[in-house]
Amino acid sequence: MNNTLISPDNTWILWAILTGWAAISIWLEQKYKWASKVTGAIIALIGAMVLANLNVIPTSAPAYDQVWTYVVPLAIPLLLFKADVRKIWKESGRVLIIFLISAIGTMIGSFVGFILLKNAVPDLYRVGAMMTGSYIGGGVNFVAMAQSFEAPGELVSAAVVSDNLLMALYFFVLIAIPSMAFFRKAYKHPHVDEVEKHGINEKGKTLAASYWGRKEISLKDIAFAAGSAFAIVAVSGEIAKFFGAVIPTTNKLSEFFNILLGNKYLIMTTLTMLLATFIPQFFGNIRGAQEIGTFLIYIFFVVIGVPASIPLIIxxxxxxxxxxxxxxxxxxxxxxxxxxxxxxxxxxxxxxSNANIGGPTTAAAMAIAKGWTKLIIPILLVGTLGYVIGNYFGIFMGTLFQGMM
Structure with a gap:
């Protein structure tokens, strides 16, 4: 750790690398089609892995701990400011039903995978929690579950690499399915028919650039986004501490509720969802919150690539x-x-299925790329709900698996 070009206590330089490489990853994703296909998250992670394995940056440092302690919790409420449950049901009820069915499929797969591999992977209950949360919500849920179950950095990095390798293949399959004769015969596909009839106009832009277009934002938006996020994280932490202290752990049931209600990420998720639902005129109108939250998650992807020992991942x-x-x-x-x-x-x-496995961003990007314009907003709303329920199901499955080890 001390034989690296940049020392662990050189916090400013490390923060410059973390934020700078996150920014470059986003730029590459939006500029080049190859990078858009690889995704900025993978680029962020691989870049950090290369720097760490070449001994340019240390594998552990206070700066990385600061990302886990402050950056990740702030990202969660920022990404949930538009999670108005009533709006999601009203505008996306039909898509919501199939999304929830898809989430059940994720949980079944998690259970089957755990039963088959629990004796081969010692910390599989942690991976089960992380991947259940991630494959119902997205990367933000992966982060929350990794924190909640105190997953070692090497395990987190290995899980992310495996997850992203698989997702690359999975997205390729998803994109190919609409053109396959078998699926065209077996299912209705009105949006595909409409695109083929009228065509689409998506020239010269990557999927990421199409989705993350320039938006109007004010100083007030930035102030409200940051102030609200900090307040939600602070209050959630205190509520979780209270429940963790008052709920006994004398039996399995009470211990489960102690873990559930004493988890700051679940409290944070629930509180933000309630605020977004009952005060939508405030939280729903804060512009830039999703962009800021997503950038914070990119910084996290850089950090989890750092402790990745290549031999250990192999x-x-x-x-x-x-x-x-x-x-x-x-x-x-x-x-x-x-x-x-x-x-x-x-x-x-x-x-x-895309919104479950990849999250609302990848689902919206697919809808944009395919020209299914009428489904962009519904799947974005439903995928945002996945951020909420993913944490609940991740905690549930992880706690269940832990008891089965």
Whole structure:
């Protein structure tokens, strides 16, 4: 750790690298199509891995701890300011149903994968929690679960690498399905038909650039976004401490509720959702919150790439890749099966699965790329709800798995 070009206590330089590489990753994702396909998150992680394994930056430092302690908690409420449950149901009720069915598929896959591999991977309950949260919500849930179950940095990095390798293949399959004759015969696809009839106009832009277009934002927006996020994180921490202190741990049931209600991430998620639902005129109108929250998550992706020992990842990732593959397989089978049973459109099914596995950003990007314009807002809203419920199900599955080890 002390033989690196940049020492662990050189906090300003390390922060410059963390934020600078996060910014470069976003720029590459929006500038070049190859980077858009790889995703900025992968670029952020791999860049940090290279710097750490070349001994340019240390594998542990106070600056990294600051990201886990302050940056990650602030990202969660910022990404949930538009999670008005009533609006989500009103505008996206149909898509919400297939999304929830898809989430059940994720949980079934997590359970099956855990049963098959629990004796091969010692900390699999931690991975189960992280991947359940992530494959119902997105990267922000992965972060919350990693923190909640105190996953070691090496395990987090190995899980992220496995997850992203699999997601690259998964997204390729999702994009290819609408053009396959079997699925065209088996499912309705009105949005595909409309695009093929009228065409789309998406020239010269990557998916990321299309989604993260320039928006009007004021100083007041930035002030309200930051002030509200800090307040929510502070209050949530105090509420979680209170419940953690007063709820006994004398039996398994009370211990479960102690873990559940004493978890600051769940309190944070719930509180933000309630505020977004009952004071939507304030939180829903804060511009730039999602952009700021997403940038903070990119900084996190840089940090989790840092402690990645390449030999350790080669050793652990294959089994973790199998675990992730089992989860994705069951998610897709359940989503496609029940989607067919309940006569959902193929586009709704694919976007619901995408919103589970990749989160609202990747689902919206797919809708944009495919020209399914009528589904962009519904899947974005439903995917945002995944941020909320992903933490609950991640905690539930992780606690269940921990008791089964």
């Amino acid at each position: 050793q652990k990732s294959p089994l973790l890749l199998v675990f992730c593959a089992i989860m994705v397989f069951f998610n897709m089978v359940v989503t496609l099966g029940f989607g067919k049973l309940f006569k959902f459109d193929l586009e709704e099914i694919l976007l619901a």
